Amino acid sequence: METKILTASDTDIAFAGEIIKNGGLVAFPTETVYGLGANALSSDAVKSIYKAKGRPSDNPLIVHIAEKEDIIPLVKEVLPKAQALIDAFFPAPLTIILKKSEIIPDATSGGLDTVAIRMPENEIARRIIKASGVPVAAPSANTSGLPSPTRAKHVLDDMNGKIDAIVDGGDCKFGVESTVITLVTDVPTILRPGAVTKEMLEEVIGEVALSSAVLEGMKDGEIAASPGMKYKHYSPRAKIVIVDADKEQYETFVNTRKNAFALCFDGDEISIPHLSYGSENDDLSQARELFDRLRQLDEMGARKVYARIPAKSGVGMAVYNRLIRAAAFNIIDLKKPYTLGLTGQTGAGKGFVCEYLKELGFKIIDADYYSKKLTKKNSPIFPALQAEFGEDIVKDGVLNRKLLARRAFISRERTDKLNSIMHPEIKKLCRAQAKGLCVLDAPQLLEADMQDECYKLVSVTAPESLRLKRIKERDNITDIEAKERISAQHPEEYYLSQSDFTVINDGKSDIKEQINRILEEIL
Numbered sequence: 001m002e003t004k005i006l007t008a009s010d011t012d013i014a015f016a017g018e019i020i021k022n023g024g025l026v027a028f029p030t031e032t033v034y035g036l037g038a039n040a041l042s043s044d045a046v047k048s049i050y051k052a053k054g055r056p057s058d059n060p061l062i063v064h065i066a067e068k069e070d071i072i073p074l075v076k077e078v079l080p081k082a083q084a085l086i087d088a089f090f091p092a093p094l095t096i097i098l099k100k101s102e103i104i105p106d107a108t109s110g111g112l113d114t115v116a117i118r119m120p121e122n123e124i125a126r127r128i129i130k131a132s133g134v135p136v137a138a139p140s141a142n143t144s145g146l147p148s149p150t151r152a153k154h155v156l157d158d159m160n161g162k163i164d165a166i167v168d169g170g171d172c173k174f175g176v177e178s179t180v181i182t183l184v185t186d187v188p189t190i191l192r193p194g195a196v197t198k199e200m201l202e203e204v205i206g207e208v209a210l211s212s213a214v215l216e217g218m219k220d221g222e223i224a225a226s227p228g229m230k231y232k233h234y235s236p237r238a239k240i241v242i243v244d245a246d247k248e249q250y251e252t253f254v255n256t257r258k259n260a261f262a263l264c265f266d267g268d269e270i271s272i273p274h275l276s277y278g279s280e281n282d283d284l285s286q287a288r289e290l291f292d293r294l295r296q297l298d299e300m301g302a303r304k305v306y307a308r309i310p311a312k313s314g315v316g317m318a319v320y321n322r323l324i325r326a327a328a329f330n331i332i333d334l335k336k337p338y339t340l341g342l343t344g345q346t347g348a349g350k351g352f353v354c355e356y357l358k359e360l361g362f363k364i365i366d367a368d369y370y371s372k373k374l375t376k377k378n379s380p381i382f383p384a385l386q387a388e389f390g391e392d393i394v395k396d397g398v399l400n401r402k403l404l405a406r407r408a409f410i411s412r413e414r415t416d417k418l419n420s421i422m423h424p425e426i427k428k429l430c431r432a433q434a435k436g437l438c439v440l441d442a443p444q445l446l447e448a449d450m451q452d453e454c455y456k457l458v459s460v461t462a463p464e465s466l467r468l469k470r471i472k473e474r475d476n477i478t479d480i481e482a483k484e485r486i487s488a489q490h491p492e493e494y495y496l497s498q499s500d501f502t503v504i505n506d507g508k509s510d511i512k513e514q515i516n517r518i519l520e521e522i523l
Ligand code: TXA
Pocket: 030, 032, 033, 034, 035, 036, 059, 060, 061, 062, 093, 095, 097, 109, 112, 114, 115, 116, 118, 138, 139, 140, 141, 176, 177, 178, 179, 180, 191, 192, 225, 226, 227, 228, 229
């Protein structure tokens, strides 16, 4: 079929209305995204929408009306809260769900006993609905699963040859689909956030809930409040990963990525191929540009895209909701001070791992270094240590480390005591250095309770014989002292059970390969 491109002239609008009235499909602009319209009261017309989009037939459509009172024959009852929303907002990027009337075919409601109604703000849309003389079912005019179309070109890319006509009305004002709120639940619930925000709705009808599926994926076996929630959405071909970081962390991170693209904000300083979607403090600009940029990234051949996280407030909630679906819920959290925490038993060989991570551009924060710094000549921490481990561990302002180690590492209880004095200070010193992509290298990371400050935790392990050999050589101590130190530590299980990843450093396994695999998975 030839897809005609129409304008917003009176003749073209009348023609578009005629097509819909006669059971055909017309894509048209709305203030949110382009819709693919058909007669909502005709099962056959509606079925051709599903076919053109490749959309699962249990995913119901929104019925679009031209006047407020056009809702009356479509629903069982206009509940008082629905009427309040209509009076306050319609026409608007807002869709309300009520019990449906008999005239709504199952094909339109996806077999549900409810129907979604919206009166678009966009005038071209309302003129077309009026011209058709029927309520117009219209999902977003994209191929199911792809980003919604915000320009006529996007519709043409997806629908050319599959529908009767496209009315070109320029770029969409908001760029994300309408807010969907159901009024058939005890507390009105937002099923999809949009430009009409939760705060705006609450001002009119009081308490409004946010469906848990808005910010999280659906759990296995969960029944969708809105069938659309369970399907893959807004996904370009590229794999999108959201980076939860501030501007500087994001830039540092992204600029070290190879073969990747960035989906950043205006003004971000990015040295890899990138597109920006609006500016950091303007959620409306982000909404307007997001879908277009997702499509452009595909055109640029992007395979992997690191997207900067939007704020989740106001319209940003809608932006985040779309982006997290485009990313199939993949997020990297760099807001924590340390990207990786590295720990393990003494002698396991964290040093080798750090060397390689440093080569890869990570900043290494060595807790032992700060621990030594903390015990330099005349340290203010000495009195506390002396009170616990004996006056004689400090002589002429100098700490006798061997003596302290002998007294502290003799038992768990004594070790804990030493830790309770040292750890809070070491933590402060380390945190002061944390910046960008960094690794906290800390044998006592778990004991010091620093795991929550690390995005991911890696344990390094090695067989005991190897660890013994390493620490004897490194610290120049006897076999007995080495064994004592090892037995004062937690067993291997303690580290493994609390870590996200393990690196085996037994002198045989390839450390670089293990680290590459970890980074591949998390970044
Ligand atoms: O902004 C918009 O709403 C655009 C423009 C074209 O108006 N339309 C749009 O339609 O986004 P669509 O089909 O892409 O998304 C409609 C969403 C789906 O997630 C669907 O599951 C949900 O609304 N929905 C429709 N009827 C429903 C119902 N009766 N109960 C629960 N969810 C419903």
